[in-house]
Amino acid sequence: MTFDIASPPRQGGEARYDPAGDMTDSTGLLEVRDLAVHFHSAEGTFKAVDGVSLTIRKGETLGIVGESGCGKSVTALAVMGLIPRPPGEIAAGQILFEGEDLARKSASELRQIRGNRISMIFQEPMTSLNPVHTVGDQIAEGIMLHQKVGKAEARMRAVEMLKLVRIPAPERRIDDYPHQLSGGMRQRVMIAIALACQPRLLIADEPTTALDVTIQAQILELMRDLRDRTGTAIMMITHDLGVIAELAHRVVVMYSGRVAEEASVADLFNDPQHPYTLGLLGSIPKLHVEEERLATIEGTVPNPYSMPTGCRFNPRCPFAIERCRVEAPPLREVRPGHRSACWRAPLEEHVL
Ligand SMILES: Nc1ncnc2c1ncn2[C@@H]1O[C@H](COP(=O)(O)OP(=O)(O)OP(=O)(O)O)[C@@H](O)[C@H]1O
Numbered sequence: 253m254t255f256d257i258a259s260p261p262r263q264g265g266e267a268r269y270d271p272a273g274d275m276t277d278s279t280g281l282l283e284v285r286d287l288a289v290h291f292h293s294a295e296g297t298f299k300a301v302d303g304v305s306l307t308i309r310k311g312e313t314l315g316i317v318g319e320s321g322c323g324k325s326v327t328a329l330a331v332m333g334l335i336p337r338p339p340g341e342i343a344a345g346q347i348l349f350e351g352e353d354l355a356r357k358s359a360s361e362l363r364q365i366r367g368n369r370i371s372m373i374f375q376e377p378m379t380s381l382n383p384v385h386t387v388g389d390q391i392a393e394g395i396m397l398h399q400k401v402g403k404a405e406a407r408m409r410a411v412e413m414l415k416l417v418r419i420p421a422p423e424r425r426i427d428d429y430p431h432q433l434s435g436g437m438r439q440r441v442m443i444a445i446a447l448a449c450q451p452r453l454l455i456a457d458e459p460t461t462a463l464d465v466t467i468q469a470q471i472l473e474l475m476r477d478l479r480d481r482t483g484t485a486i487m488m489i490t491h492d493l494g495v496i497a498e499l500a501h502r503v504v505v506m507y508s509g510r511v512a513e514e515a516s517v518a519d520l521f522n523d524p525q526h527p528y529t530l531g532l533l534g535s536i537p538k539l540h541v542e543e544e545r546l547a548t549i550e551g552t553v554p555n556p557y558s559m560p561t562g563c564r565f566n567p568r569c570p571f572a573i574e575r576c577r578v579e580a581p582p583l584r585e586v587r588p589g590h591r592s593a594c595w596r597a598p599l600e601e602h603v604l
């Protein structure tokens with residue numbers, strides 16, 4: 253399947269997102285700086301996220317992509333204040349959301365923010381919805397909690413939300429229980445819950461992976477439409493490069509708890525600057541992603557308790573040189589607005 257990446261993702265009606273803007277703009281809605289999340293066990297300390305920095309600006313959709321276990325969900329859970337403690341902890345870094353450091357907030361302060369200014373949708377809607385409450389009650393609950401409105405008003409707004417996510421006959425569906433809805437409908441309800449309090453940031457962790465392909469496309473289309481209408485910024489976590497191409501403005505590629513590369517969608521697909529990204533793209537410079545899935549790369553992700561020295565990707569990297577085995581490469585700008593953590597970047601003389 254091919255994607256037309258010449259045309260950038262549709263923007264919201266207002267000029268909320270400026271693709272030509274300064275990438276280092278400090279007015280980001282969310283700025284994660286040098287985040288480290290550790291999990292402690294009898295075997296030792298596992299650095300699931302090890303110095304991740306990323307920025308999401310107002311109205312922007314940032315894609316986060318990378319193989320299983322690279323720390324995508326842990327990054328998202330840290331932003332949500334949902335790292336289980338113990339065994340986990342935010343060991344270092346800042347999570348600046350609208351200027352406030354969420355890494356320093358108390359559990360009750362974070363509860364005020366979650367579901368209100370930041371919402372999250374997960375992969376499997378059935379496990380996130382409560383089977384014993386109607387979908388209407390579950391949407392209304394968040395509205396009542398955060399917006400201090402009465403039951404009747406919250407119910408009215410819940411119907412509005414079901415309409416917004418295009419559930420047919422919302423006045424009737426509002427009294428359904430989750431099991432009465434199809435998988436796609438349940439994910440629409442999750443989106444309705446997430447958007448009910450008009451969050452500034454929506455974190456979507458593999459929101460379509462559990463759905464069949466037709467429904468996936470519908471949900472993505474819905475998310476893009478809602479994004480464009482509401483101006484909500486989105487952190488879109490996915491394995492699926494097709495989803496990135498469809499929805500994201502910029503992409504962060506993670507490898508083994510770190511950022512390997514960060515670029516606009518077009519730059520990442522047209523001019524990848526990290527060998528790991530080349531691997532994900534199947535080394536095909538044009539955006540032609542087989543079955544929309546990541547290509548398989550030789551080797552496996554490193555054992556978390558014995559990380560390779562130097563660049564963590566070096567044992568799998570066809571371009572590795574001595575320096576890569578010794579010294580960890582910092583994330584640096586190798587093209588305007590395009591960062592790579594690779595000693596050999598820019599890559600054009602090594603590849604193609
Ligand atoms: N509660 C936990 N306790 C211990 N280790 C954890 C915990 N949660 C996550 N991890 C570990 O942190 C690492 C990163 O996990 P994470 O869930 O962020 O990966 P991911 O990139 O989201 O992968 P996937 O694509 O499979 O969802 C994994 O090795 C995982 O086992």
Ligand SMILES: [Mg+2]
Pocket residue numbers: 324325326457
């Ligand atoms: Mg995950």
